[in-house]
Amino acid sequence: xxxxxxxxxxxxxxxxxxxxxxxxxxxxxxxxxxxxxxxxxxxxxxxxxxxxxxxxxxxxxxxxxxxxxxxxxxxxxxxxxxxxxxxxxxxxxxxxxxxxxxxxxxxxxxxxxxxxxxxxxxxxxxxxxxxxxxxxxxxxxxxxxxxxxxxxxxxxxxxxxxxxxxxxxxxxxxxxxxxxxxxxxxxxxxxxxxxxxxxxxxxxxxxxxxxxxxxxxxxxxxxxxxxxxxxxxxxxxxxxxxxxxxxxxxxxxxxxxxxxxxxxxxxxxxxxxxxxxxxxxxxxxxxxxxxxxxxxxxxxxxxxxxxxxxxxxxxxxxxxxxxxxxxxxxxxxxxxxxxxxxxxxxxxxxxxxxxxxxxxxxxxxxxxxxxxxxxxxxxxxxxxxx
Amino acid sequence: xxxxxxxxxxxxxxxxxxxxxxxxxxxxxxxxxxxxxxxxxxxxxxxxxxxxxxxxxxxxxxxxxxxxxxxxxxxxxxxxxxxxxxxxxxxxxxxxxxxxxxxxxxxxxxxxxxxxxxxxxxxxxxxxxxxxxxxxxxxxxxxxxxxxxxxxxxxxxxxxxxxxxxxxxxxxxxxxxxxxxxxxxxxxxxxxxxxxxxxxxxxxxxxxxxxxxxxxxxxxxxxxxxxxxxxxxxxxx
Numbered sequence: 001x002x003x004x005x006x007x008x009x010x011x012x013x014x015x016x017x018x019x020x021x022x023x024x025x026x027x028x029x030x031x032x033x034x035x036x037x038x039x040x041x042x043x044x045x046x047x048x049x050x051x052x053x054x055x056x057x058x059x060x061x062x063x064x065x066x067x068x069x070x071x072x073x074x075x076x077x078x079x080x081x082x083x084x085x086x087x088x089x090x091x092x093x094x095x096x097x098x099x100x101x102x103x104x105x106x107x108x109x110x111x112x113x114x115x116x117x118x119x120x121x122x123x124x125x126x127x128x129x130x131x132x133x134x135x136x137x138x139x140x141x142x143x144x145x146x147x148x149x150x151x152x153x154x155x156x157x158x159x160x161x162x163x164x165x166x167x168x169x170x171x172x173x174x175x176x177x178x179x180x181x182x183x184x185x186x187x188x189x190x191x192x193x194x195x196x197x198x199x200x201x202x203x204x205x206x207x208x209x210x211x212x213x214x215x216x217x218x219x220x221x222x223x224x225x226x227x228x229x230x231x232x233x234x235x236x237x238x239x240x241x242x243x244x245x246x247x248x249x250x251x252x253x254x255x256x257x258x259x260x261x262x263x264x265x266x267x268x269x270x271x272x273x274x275x276x277x278x279x280x281x282x283x284x285x286x287x288x289x290x291x292x293x294x295x296x297x298x299x300x301x302x303x304x305x306x307x308x309x310x311x312x313x314x315x316x317x318x319x320x321x322x323x324x325x326x327x328x329x330x331x332x333x334x335x336x337x338x339x340x341x342x343x344x345x346x347x348x349x350x351x352x353x354x355x356x357x358x359x360x361x362x363x364x365x366x367x368x369x370x371x372x373x374x375x376x377x378x379x380x381x382x383x384x385x386x
Numbered sequence: 387x388x389x390x391x392x393x394x395x396x397x398x399x400x401x402x403x404x405x406x407x408x409x410x411x412x413x414x415x416x417x418x419x420x421x422x423x424x425x426x427x428x429x430x431x432x433x434x435x436x437x438x439x440x441x442x443x444x445x446x447x448x449x450x451x452x453x454x455x456x457x458x459x460x461x462x463x464x465x466x467x468x469x470x471x472x473x474x475x476x477x478x479x480x481x482x483x484x485x486x487x488x489x490x491x492x493x494x495x496x497x498x499x500x501x502x503x504x505x506x507x508x509x510x511x512x513x514x515x516x517x518x519x520x521x522x523x524x525x526x527x528x529x530x531x532x533x534x535x536x537x538x539x540x541x542x543x544x545x546x547x548x549x550x551x552x553x554x555x556x557x558x559x560x561x562x563x564x565x566x567x568x569x570x571x572x573x574x575x576x577x578x579x580x581x582x583x584x585x586x587x588x589x590x591x592x593x594x595x596x597x598x599x600x601x602x603x604x605x606x607x608x609x610x611x612x613x614x615x616x617x618x619x620x621x622x623x
Contacts, residue, residue: 062526063525064522064525064526089525090522090525090526091525091526091527091528091529091530092528093526094528095526096526097523097526099519099522099523101519103517103519103520103522103523104523105520105523105524105538106520106542107538107541107542116524116527116529116537117527117528117529119537120524120527120528120529120530120533120537121528164527165526168526168527168528
């Protein structure tokens with residue numbers, strides 16, 4: 001336990017340690033089983049749809065929900081070990097948790113909210129308040145110190161909640177959908193700030209979100225979970241280019257197909273719906289190791305990712321040109337995005353195609369109309385299915 | 387009642403009936419009962435609101451029993467428990483030499499018995515609707531359960547504790563049945579205002595009206611004062 005005389009909250013923690021968790025959680029029909037490692041200073045984004053178990057994961061790490069099996073360790077200390085029946089209480093874990101709904105104490109001023117952890121650990125009132133003021137100052141919100149949470153805007157409350165969590169000098173920082181409750185403009189503003197403050201935190205950080213952009217911008221690594229299981233883990237670039245599931249592909253806005261490798265020379269992939277695509281594409285920053293770059297064996301299960309902007313749409317049959325992939329389909333729907341139009345085409349394979357608004361008017365597209373699609377083989381990225 | 391009051395006789399009546407003594411006793415006992423109710427009732431309400439132990443529904447029934455029980459029956463029950471030959475009373479006398487029935491302390495016990503359920507019910511409701519997420523937040527900040535109760539939960543339900551306390555105080559001030567059964571009607575020792583009114587009514591009805599008027603005035607005054615301070619909706623501490 002900390003002493004009242006410990007160094008102020010502004011100093012970095014000397015004993016920052018890696019988070020290693022391998023945990024199982026069962027509650028009724030829902031089961032969560034995950035293994036994670038997060039190094040000190042690293043930010044892991046846990047991305048997943050609602051009900052995937054993101055919040056359950058955070059609650060388990062914070063000790064608010066008991067795990068049914070597994071171990072959680074941070075640095076040298078063991079927080080949970082189901083085999084040995086060991087489980088630290090939440091208050092002994094030194095975990096900073098920024099709740100989605102902030103959970104600021106309504107009867108305390110902002111300063112006393114931030115000073116709460118120091119007071120709970122036995123620091124004197126004056127010292128706790130001084131340290132709280134320092135933290136507020138560092139986050140640029142010292143002018144809010146004497147206000148009550150009820151009068152704060154969403155963005156201000158978010159900053160205060162973060163300040164309160166950081167002021168408790170946590171060894172693990174957990175953020176539950178930190179930007180979800182904010183309006184679009186504030187979200188943009190806070191996201192930039194959050195990046196800065198998270199970079200200063202020396203321990204491991206886990207950020208839970210359903211917003212891929214938030215994960216890409218804030219995190220060093222992304223773990224995608226669906227139905228309580230990890231489905232993909234990698235750098236933001238990796239997840240964005242090579243989605244492992246339909247859910248991730250949708251999030252990052254890619255067409256995703258699965259099939260088997262039919263020809264190694266031309267890299268033809270026979271898709272599950274009977275059609276084929278030639279996939280000669282490379283990631284610009286594809287890993288250098290030969291294992292990944294080497295073409296797999298014929299018959300290997302593959303995933304094929306194709307960006308909607310890389311597909312050309314024609315209203316008449318096209319001559320064989322440079323594009324290796326050609327197929328036709330009918331328009332199932334049109335959706336106006338901010339700066340372009342997304343056309344859903346039913347065919348083999350079905351595809352989302354992005355065209356400009358000008359092209360939409362010029363081509364006079366209608367739902368039900370037959371169209372021809374082409375895509376260069378170099379735009380089609382194929383990779384072994386995980 | 388105000389109309390029928392014997393205004394010109396008031397000073398004489400109040401002096402003869404020992405009204406001042408009875409009023410003093412009433413206020414002291416009601417306040418004492420309220421203090422005990424808060425000290426015992428708030429932890430009890432917390433247990434009722436938060437514990438999931440098997441005996442909780444039974445405990446809740448026992449705690450709220452005085453709300454539905456005629457106070458006289460309550461008084462009989464207290465007499466059986468705390469009387470000289472009662473289960474608790476016998477033990478109490480053997481250990482301390484003190485007995486509760488027919489003493490001022492007995493009045494406080496009787497009033498606590500009928501007043502505490504008001505406080506417990508009010509505070510339990512507030513604890514149930516209090517945001518338990520805040521208690522979780524306090525735990526992540528290193529606060530132990532008792533400290534969390536003191537620093538977070540209690541301040542948030544304080545308006546309800548005050549409201550329940552006032553309700554209990556008002557109920558204790560008007561207490562009659564349990565008091566007269568358990569503590570008797572001894573002027574200066576256990577004769578509170580309601581008992582004095584009852585005694586006066588048997589012999590001198592106009593005096594009873596006068597005494598009632600005094601009790602009414604005091605109750606209204608206190609409730610109005612408290613209302614302004616603590617019972618206004620939306621008060622936070």
